[in-house]
Amino acid sequence: MPKITIDARTIDVPKGTSVLEAAQLLGVYIPRYCYHPRLSVSGNCRMCLVEVEKAPKLLTACSTEAAEGMVVRTDSEKVKAARRDVLEFLLINHPLDCPICDQAGECGLQDYYMDYSRAKSRFPAEDKVLRQKRRALGPHLVLDNERCILCTRCVRFCSEVTKTSELEVMERGDHSFIDLKEGKALDNGYTLNIADLCPVGAWTSRDFRFKQRVWFLKKAPAVCLGCATGCLMEAHYNDNTIYRLVPRPNAETNTWLCDRGRMTYKAAAAGDRLSKGVIKNGLIDLEPALREAATRIDEAKDAAAVLGSPWLSVEDNAALALLAGGMKTENYCFDFKFETGIADGILVNKDPSPNAAGAARVKAASGGLNFEEFLARLSGGKIKLVLTEARAAGLLKDALKASGARLIVFANNRGEIPAGAYATLPYASYFETPGTFINYQGLERRTEPVVQAPEGVKPLWQVVNKLSAYSGASLRLDSAEDALKGLDKK
Ligand code: SF4
Ligand code: SF4
Ligand code: FES
CATH class of the missing domain: 3.40.50.740 (Rossmann fold)
Incomplete structure (x- = not known):
């Protein structure tokens, strides 16, 4: 059980715990894009950089294992400057889509920009690299490559959870983009989890797109009755109408939801609903x-x-x-x-x-x-x-x-x-x-x-x-x- 000190507080953590997870145990939030507790660690977004005593450079908290005697700072000026720089970098080629983006209101870029940056862009808008805009991929999703920050959560979900490996990163550098592998279709029965996982508005749900601004939605716990698994979920609704179902992750049953379960809300408001x-x-x-x-x-x-x-x-x-x-x-x-x-x-x-x-x-x-x-x-x-x-x-x-x-x-x-x-x-x-x-x-x-x-x-x-x-x-x-x-x- 290594003992680690984070922002002057000390904790014993099980061997193998990352600095990001150790901080979480102490209630210290470290911003992240590519890290997801149910996916492998890829350490590519750099949003989780922290200062570790005796380390010559800042380290990514998601991919650094907590070690005995480690002293970590998540709130130093160096860390704050790094977060601003990472956000500037991620936003360089990002389109000015917020007013028309369905992710607005629950977007990782918007939230972290407000929390850790608020800097004015120094990059001329006309120099932005343009990528492919909205494209329907599979029965449930739309992909807007221009909004993607290449965290690879979607790619890892398809290779590690559904094991169907439909997605890959194509090209190099600022021309990289997410695409379907040749000959594959994005229809693995769990695709709507990708819209949840994507920290920005690159993947959006065809069913939910433009139905409601998320800040109007109210949330209520619900249970999926689509099969005997009985996944826990959350219903998002407004004005007596349910607009979407999302997972309510729990240790016993589910982190995700299947696509069929997500659609079970539709019958309640269907045109053939019986009232007589x-x-x-x-x-x-x-x-x-x-x-x-x-x-x-x-x-x-x-x-x-x-x-x-x-x-x-x-x-x-x-x-x-x-x-x-x-x-x-x-x-x-x-x-x-x-x-x-x-x-x-x-x-x-x-x-x-x-x-x-x-x-x-x-x-x-x-x-x-x-x-x-x-x-x-x-x-x-x-x-x-x-x-x-x-x-x-x-x-x-x-x-x-x-x-x-x-x-x-x-x-x-x-x-x-x-x-x-x-x-x-x-x-x-x-x-x-x-x-x-x-x-x-x-x-x-x-x-x-x-x-x-x-x-x-x-x-x-x-x-x-x-x-x-x-x-x-x-x-x-x-x-x-x-x-x-x-x-x-x-
Ligand atoms: S599409 Fe979304 S989830 Fe996939 S790599 Fe880009 S930002 Fe990450
Ligand atoms: S989400 Fe899918 S797996 Fe879970 S209870 Fe509903 S139908 Fe079954
Ligand atoms: S969350 Fe650590 S590098 Fe992305």
């Missing part, structure tokens, strides 16, 4: 839709069935379990067995659903059939009506077709409704209502409302509660927690 009920393809108000669904459930008596869903929260599955109890049917199931584990060595899970473990918690408390038994009863004609969530209904596809059983589903969007569904009831998405999910590691994660649901659209447990009031199975739930309490009593 659907009976046999026709839209009708929610109340008559609920009454119709309740009549059909009552009519089916003990041949009615409830299938929970690994796409629903623990609370909403618990409400469905209570409804099954109220309906006095033995045909209910909260058992979903998917193979789990990271499928691609990065994040994407083999299990496409976010909450099979949460459904299993409901099954443990309320019992019910296992999935094979449920399927056998459906295929054997013992079940005449199934109430479930739209994606869970997809698991019954063939059996539903063969049995001719009536299907009533809960869905967020019209595009989710399975063919042949008799009735569909809308519910609030998990960007609009709280819910508990349990990921493949058994970690409990809670979604919190970021935006409001469309007018009249309620959380699923409330829709279930209303459905119960219209049928003979009144539950009288006042909150999602009531559904959980109901489980506890069983």
Whole structure:
């Protein structure tokens, strides 16, 4: 454990710790562009220069290992002058794009210029080296080479994280630029992390570009429900609209997000979002839709069935379990067995659903059939009506077709409704209502409302509660927690 002194404060650090990381442990921030905690050290931007006693020149803190007795200054006049010089150098050929650059407001060049430079450029604008401007690369990104400071984070991400190595630095000196390798396409499933990693506005997201100035955005914690990994993320929103999802790095699950997970916010504001009920393809108000669904459930008596869903929260599955109890049917199931584990060595899970473990918690408390038994009863004609969530209904596809059983589903969007569904009831998405999910590691994660649901659209447990009031199975739930309490009593 070498003992190192930084700005007159001493700390013991594990062997192999860099000066930059040792400073971080002491709460001393050293500016950086090329350093990233999850990428290899390249030490090329020089922004992290510090003064080390007995060293003849300033050293890069990111690539210098802390050594016993080392004395470091991060705030000397020499260091401050070096930071100004590095910024002048990085800005020499940088375009005057800030007013039209999507990175403005969260740009490493803007921030460090204000913190460490504020010097006037001595370089004539007409002598700037011009490089290629905006160019779409891959389905999600735009590259503006003129804004690039050649930190190589994007290149290292593609070679070290996705291991797809699509990018490289071409040419030499001030004519260097980032480019796609010949024959490669930038579509590795994780490309939007590059827009986050790029410290300047060289890589920007095609989806987010010019939608909002970042200083208008508010931030809220969110959980990705795109698969069983359950990545933690942050939703950036304004005026009841989500504009982008970015990672909320954590030690347990994720530093990055996959591109598909990033786009999951779109369904909440999609044009086919349901705010009314659907009976046999026709839209009708929610109340008559609920009454119709309740009549059909009552009519089916003990041949009615409830299938929970690994796409629903623990609370909403618990409400469905209570409804099954109220309906006095033995045909209910909260058992979903998917193979789990990271499928691609990065994040994407083999299990496409976010909450099979949460459904299993409901099954443990309320019992019910296992999935094979449920399927056998459906295929054997013992079940005449199934109430479930739209994606869970997809698991019954063939059996539903063969049995001719009536299907009533809960869905967020019209595009989710399975063919042949008799009735569909809308519910609030998990960007609009709280819910508990349990990921493949058994970690409990809670979604919190970021935006409001469309007018009249309620959380699923409330829709279930209303459905119960219209049928003979009144539950009288006042909150999602009531559904959980109901489980506890069983
Ligand atoms: S494009 Fe961005 S991330 Fe890539 S080298 Fe340039 S500045 Fe760094
Ligand atoms: S890996 Fe799964 S949970 Fe993580 S961002 Fe992608 S879809 Fe979402
Ligand atoms: S952060 Fe150290 S050289 Fe770039």
